[in-house]
Amino acid sequence: MGGGMAANLLSQGWDVQVCDIDAGKVADMVALGATAIDSPAEAATDSLAFIICVVDAAQTEDVLFDGQGLARMLQPGHAVMLCPTISPQDVESFASRLAARGVHTLDAPMSGGPARARDGTMSLMLACADEVYAQQAGLLQALSAKVFRISEKPGDGARTKLVNNLLAGINLVGAAEALALAGRLGLDLGTTLDVIEQSSGQSWIGSDRMRRAIAGDYAPRAHVTLLEKDTRLAVEAARTAGFDGPLGLRASQVFAEAHQAGLA
Known part of the structure; x- marks a missing residue:
């Protein structure tokens, strides 16, 4: 999605490194x-913001604080936008370490996939101080027409993203199970999905992935490692909050089993 975001900004005339x-x-x-x-x-010191779009907290750590990391050139007043799906605690830690340098953090996980990042219709779940939002409003509006202001507290964007991704994982596992049942019952899968898409069982991720599967298109759209990571982080967040979520736990287990089986 980082490539889609960069391409979107370039198409609007922004200077992008x-x-x-x-x-x-x-x-x-x-x-x-x-x-x-x-x-x-090596990033330019006069950049408006620095957008990090990687896979996990370890990669974010490297981009920021490795020997050739961004922190080497960051100055007070700079802003860093964190877009990966990582734990709220990791976001809070990064934000605290950056704040010690006088650097602002925009906790801004994204959702929607590369195509929607490219055309500016992805969603951004934004948690940052109001003054930081005001400073970065032009960039945020250029990136997405769907910027949701969650709170002023970095970490809350990550929490919102985990809630979303847990539901996406549950919906995907449920859609696969439902279509498998339809096949066992001797129903035509395409017709069954047509019905679901116009009825109460519809979900975007279920329709997208099952429609591709029915057509024999098994090319990965989201790697199992990401689905496993995101649902695991959501389950961990639930446990930290003292919340028992059996459906999320089972979806997380399904993706973990798929990962262990060597699926992409």
Whole structure:
């Protein structure tokens, strides 16, 4: 989704620097007008904001605080936008460490997939101080037409994202089970999904993934490792809050089993 976000900004005339471990992805963005840098530490000091779009907390740590991390060049007044799906505690820790340097944090996990990141219709779940929002409003509006103000507290964006992704995981597991049942009952899967999509069982992720599966398109859209991570983090957040969520726990177990079985 980072590539989609960069492409969206470039299409609107923004100056964008990009850094990625995948040289091919960097080349794609350079072809659209971005400037490549070899490490986060080489980012321009006059940048409006620094957007981190990686997989997990460990990668976020590297981007920020590794030897060639962004922290080497950050100055008071700079702003860092955290877009990965990570735990609220990790967001709070990063925000605290950045605040000690006078750097603002925008807790801004995203949802919607690469295509919606590219066309600006993804959702951003934003938690940051009001003054930081005001400073970054132009960038946020350029990134997405669906910016949800969660709170002023970094960490609450992550909490909202985990709630969303837990429900997405439950819906996906439920859709797969329902279509498997339809097959066992001898029903036509396409017709059954047509009915579901116009009835109370509809969900976006269920329709999207099951429609592809029925067509024989098994190319990964979201890796099992991400689904396992996100639902696991959501279950951990639930436990921390003293909340018992059996459906979420079972969905998390399904993705963990799929990961252990070597599925993509």
